[in-house]
Amino acid sequence: MRWSIVCWGPIRWLRMTELLAGKHLAIIGLGLIGGSVARGLKGKIPGLTITAIGRNTQVLKQAQHDGVINQYSTDIAQGCKGADIVLVAVPSLSVGGILEQLKPVMTEHMAITDAASVKGAIMDAVAEVFGSPPAMFVPGHPIAGSEHSGYAAALDHLYQGKKVILTPLEDTNPAAVSQVAALWEALGAEVLSMSVEHHDAVLAATSHLPHLLAYALVDTLSQQGVSEEIFRYAAGGFRDFTRIASSDPQMWHDIFMANGPATVDVLDNYIEDLYRLRKAVLEKDSAELMNTFTRAKKSRDNFLTVLNTKPETKS
């Protein structure tokens, strides 16, 4: 099931505009993710009102001053009251607490979505707050980000050409799904749908594991005693390889707390492959090394085609 609809161009735009025009969007958490949604939507949808809810009034004031949001509140129930769509854009482990505070002002017309990188743990939190998941709750995850965090790092084009995965349940209200899909499509994203479990397994492999590996490598090297000297001779390849180790520790702490088993599953496969390569290196197994590197290069070059990227700039 794909929510990215077949009608492109003006008709698609009309549909999104229709679904969002005159609506009230509440964004809880005005960091990189929530801030980029506000920046990307502002001024694009006729009559759309954006309320940001956060704890840092300085940031909220700044965003209002920037013309990125219409209004703000530091109180979740107050800020979300009467909203048509609520986007919960906070680290994975904070979503449950937020929903608890949102509960008193929820209505059957209020579509609610989140942007957390893990969906199983979010559904657990939802179950804890509501018993069975509300029909208007549409779990979501924009596959977009940066190693930078906070409102200051928000970009109006962050979601342009990126993928957003929704993981609705059988009982999820289709109108709520359309509403949430329209929100992301208005930001230029492609919206796809899959099961909660599948999402968490796929993201463990392509996102969570690489972050763990990058954090671990930088940490290993920085413990080597001569780390500053080691880093001095590192070049562009190392910079790119470790870029994701500059990501927000709190966000990634939450992700690994929330998606541990799926990440460890693929980590165990990886460690097994590392031991195989370790053996090949020690035994100077020329064929094994050559085969692995050739196969990996081919896969990675294929991945670029799948990603449909422009040729990368050279380091």
Place this chain on the structure above:
Amino acid sequence: MRWSIVCWGPIRWLRMTELLAGKHLAIIGLGLIGGSVARGLKGKIPGLTITAIGRNTQVLKQAQHDGVINQYSTDIAQGCKGADIVLVAVPSLSVGGILEQLKPVMTEHMAITDAASVKGAIMDAVAEVFGSPPAMFVPGHPIAGSEHSGYAAALDHLYQGKKVILTPLEDTNPAAVSQVAALWEALGAEVLSMSVEHHDAVLAATSHLPHLLAYALVDTLSQQGVSEEIFRYAAGGFRDFTRIASSDPQMWHDIFMANGPATVDVLDNYIEDLYRLRKAVLEKDSAELMNTFTRAKKSRDNFLTVLNTKPETKS
């Protein structure tokens, strides 16, 4: 000992020009590394003659047509005869065979250097060919590259602002060292010096290990059965993390064959750290995860300062 001299600007340029003007440079292997040297030098040094030696005459003809080299040969002895500086720019394991062919035309005025990423294995090959290392041989390694390979990927600015490590021995001729240092400095590189062993340990940590990890990750994921689907949901972070897995398999095969023990040393530290993190993830050890990620982010942000990079563009 640093070969990057204290005199900068016009005086430094004069020195390099003086050392290279009117000289004959022979480059064996006109790929990314050798091709970028030729591209970067051509037209900059008065009277410098560049001869390229390679096996692919089509590439050699193209380079001559591009005005990047003055002449070419497919025969090492013939192409290098009478050269003042010879740069051997071939994969690590091929250097020995090249030196064997170079031997008959070597003179005591011919400075010879290489560009291989491993220096211990090069010194072993040198010992095999010559007994004791010739005084005019200056082992070298430009810390610059790209996941692209071949002459077509060569860039005139590849070495601009990059580091080049020379690993001369006690008996290495200082005039040869100056000559080779001038070559790299003329390309805008900073030339540094360290021992062979230290070079191989540092590079194992900052370059060889990351390449092994990236190759292994792409290979692990591509063996997951649903690899195309997995790759479909990967984003910019994954692209950057795995960029080095698109590097030339032959070159990296040679590097691991040549620098196995040093790479396995740091790989073992890394796997140990991975197990520690695996345990923390499984046991939901919040403090351990938060500490590791925070420490790694701090180290990585420090590394950017050490590298003195401009702020990175956001993904």
